[in-house]
Amino acid sequence: MTPYLQVEKLTKSFGDLVLFQQISFGIAEGQRIGLIAKNGSGKTTLLNILSGKEGYDEGKITFRRDLRVGYLEQSPVYPGELTVLEACFYHGTPVVQLIKEYESCMETPGHPGLEDLLDRMEHEKAWDYERRAKQILSQLKIRDFNQQVKYLSGGQLKRVALANVLITEPDLLILDEPTNHLDLDMTEWLEEFLNHEKVSLLMVTHDRYFLDRVCSEIIEIDNRQIYSYKGNYSYYLEKRQERIDATNAEIARANNLYRTELEWMRRMPQARGHKARYREEAFYDLEKVAKQRVYDQNVKLDVKASYIGSKIFEADHLYKSFGDLKILNDFSYIFSRYEKMGIVGNNGTGKSTFIKILMGIEKPDSGTLDIGETVRFGYYSQEGLQFDEQMKVIDVITDIAEVIELGNGKKLTASQFLQHFLFTPETQHNYVYKLSGGERRRLYLCTVLMRNPNFLILDEPTNDLDIVTLQVLEEYLQSFKGCVIVVSHDRYFMDKVVDHLLVFRGQGDIRDFPGNYSDYRDWKREKEVHEKQAAKPQEDKTKKVRLNDKRKLTFKERKEMEQLEADIASLEIEKKEVEDALCSGTLDVEKLTEYSKRLPLINEELEEKTMRWLELSEIEG
Structure with a gap:
């Protein structure tokens, strides 16, 4: 394969924050690579560096000579006066430049050099360029080609930028979240388009089906390092877990040895021989491994939501329109x-x-919406992302609540809750203005969930x-x-x-x-x-x-109902056995205590499962 791009020992930091350190990877002709990392780990920064929009601390980036690169930014910007079609030609190729030469020639008296231009236009198939632009824009549901860019929504502008990149037919496509602001039909069209185009690809996306179907390799930035996986997203999940298990095992072994070596370090006199100095150096290497972060993929956040009654909401003959556009037309539903x-x-x-x-x-224009008294909404919206920039992350959450109830008397502190959503103790004490866009979204999500809706x-x-x-x-x-x-x-x-x-x-x-x-x-x-x-x-x-017109049980709910019936029968049997044993007068103190604690738990579980069975049977009936 022809090498397109080589990155060697690249390091990037912002002040004390090191995003990645001495990372190396390459992209060759035909490779389709997905880039994965937590928010704040430098995905967008790396793409900006590769596109020349941002600098780096050290390392080397080498592109093949004359390589045509197309870059879709996460938040593209165009001059507001451009039309949609003009914006598609804004970041152009030699073909776009040729079209501009042709237009300039036609506006010049005598049309100097027209014959040569016509030959070149024919050779480069430039006559098809505008038709192709309109075709791709239509697939992305942008149909007013003369609308000025300043009147487009953020989502429409992103789609125009995507069309701009696709039309230029680059050798290497670099895409930052290409499926954001695409509906399902557009996403599936883009999948098909990329799979039929002969183009190399480096892409950041959170859409895992898209990643699975378009990319054949994954690179991951984790803990400032880069890891490569020669397979799609499903393969990556499997191999990443193997890597995490191996790392955790290595950390566990290092911790065991570290305790022994630490004791030796404390015992040894300061004047050490050559062999002792060698062991001392090895100790510091061992310490680095032992103090690595342990990956915990098995944490389950089983939060007990506040009580919700059987009445949720009932929509009765709702109507809503904006001019000729109907949103709700005699909509009724019982949740x-x-x-x-x-x-x-x-x-x-x-x-x-x-x-x-x-x-x-x-x-609504008409109709009623009746919401149950016990309902406590938690609403995450696209417009809700508003913070005091000068607050610390932990303070944003503790202003809502110090703890969140998990049920059974268990609680989680605000700091522990943030850690579950991947905010390290260090990040929790950062100011909001230092967070990346994705980290702000994550913090906003935590503010919604922390209210225990x-x-x-x-x-x-x-x-x-x-x-x-x-x-x-x-x-x-x-x-x-x-x-x-x-x-x-x-x-x-x-x-x-x-x-x-x-x-x-x-x-x-x-x-x-x-x-x-x-x-x-x-x-x-x-x-x-x-x-x-x-x-x-x-x-x-x-x-x-x-x-x-109540909905029918889904297949999943039918299976759940069958399981509930079996569980209830089993619990009833166990309850009778425990009650009989407690009444027998033959139990020793240990068994008596055990059964006395078990009986209320059986009753609680039985009540919960019976209530759920009744709810499902109401839907079924």
């Missing part, structure tokens, strides 16, 4: 206890507006969060004893968290689908195939949501 719902749909179909109506931020509403929570944080959040939501609504374009995240979907299809058409996103996508593709093959359309598996 169940412990329900975990995902909301999907293209941009502009009203997902965020629906959430704002539920939260009371927007008012029983109904979480998360509007695009995965944007700008790193993959490690997403894994922590997924585990939290899977064990969360409350209700959840998630609006997200992250397919992997939705598959992990939700039981069923509300599909917003536009103009107030909202359907309920019993399954996760992958189930829905598979069914939709199968439906499209059948519709093409048969004259009559396949029966629609989704149903229009109406008042009192």
Whole structure:
């Protein structure tokens, strides 16, 4: 393979903060590499360095001569007066320069050099350039090519910048979060596009399905070092865990030996012979290993949400429009206890507006929304990221609460809670203004969860969060004893968290689908195939949501109900055995104490499982 880029012993720091130290890696022709790291570890900084937008402390970066590089920034900037189409030609290639020469020639009297320009235009296929630009913009749902850039939203501008990069057909594409602000259809189109293009790729993304399907190699920045994995995201997960297990074993061995050597160091006199000095030097090397951070991948944050009653919310014949755009059209729904719902749909179909109506931020045009008295909302929104820049991270959380209840008398301090969401003790005492964009998102998420809500509403929570944080959040939501609504374009995240979907299809058409996103996508593709093959359309598996038209149990919930029935029967048997034993008068003091403690726990577990069984049976009935 032809080498495109070589990075050797690269170091970058900001003051005392070292992002990475003496890292080396290369990119060759045809390689498709995903870059993974926690927020604040320097992913965007590394991409900026490679694109020449930022300097570095030491090291060497070598590009192949005449290599064409396209870079999609996380937050692109264009002159506001440019039109969408002009912005697509703004960061151009020799072809763009040729088009500009042609336009200048046509505006000059006599059109000097036109014949030569026409030959070059033909040779470079420049006539197709504008058509290709419009084609890609349309796929990214940007259709007003003459609209000025200053009137675009942040998401639209990111898509114009993505089109700009793709149109230039570079040899090496460097993409920073390309799927941010793309809906599901656009993300799948981009997957197909990149898989059919002969282009080398270095990409940062939190979209794990996208990473799995587009990249064949992963590099990870962890603890200032870089690790390479010759496989896709699924392979990376497996091999990373092997690396962590090996590192933890090495640290454990070093700690055992360190205690012995530390004792020797304290005993030995200061005047040491050559052999002793050698052992002393080895001691300091050993100390570095022993004091490394131990990876703990098995921490479970099993937070007990505040009590939530059986009445959650009931929407009754809701209508909402903005001019001709219908958001809700006779929408009715009864939300169940412990329900975990995902909301999907293209941009502009009203997902965020629906959430704002539920939260009371927007008012419906007509209809009623009745929310239960025990419901305590926790709302994570795209607009909610506001902090006092001069506060310390730990103070932001302790202002909300000093501790969070885990249930069974257990508590977690604010500092421990922050550590679970990957804020080290050092970072906790940093000021907010020092945090990266992703770290601020993570802190905002902690402020929502620290209030111990029983109904979480998360509007695009995965944007700008790193993959490690997403894994922590997924585990939290899977064990969360409350209700959840998630609006997200992250397919992997939705598959992990939700039981069923509300599909917003536009103009107030909202359907309920019993399954996760992958189930829905598979069914939709199968439906499209059948519709093409048969004259009559396949029966629609989704149903229009109406008042009192309760949803059916999902496959997962049916399995849960079966397990609950078995658990309840088992607990009833155990309860009777314990009660009989306590009444027998034959138990010794130790057994009597054990059974006396066990009986209330059985009753509590029995009550909890019976309540859940009744809730599921109500849905079923």
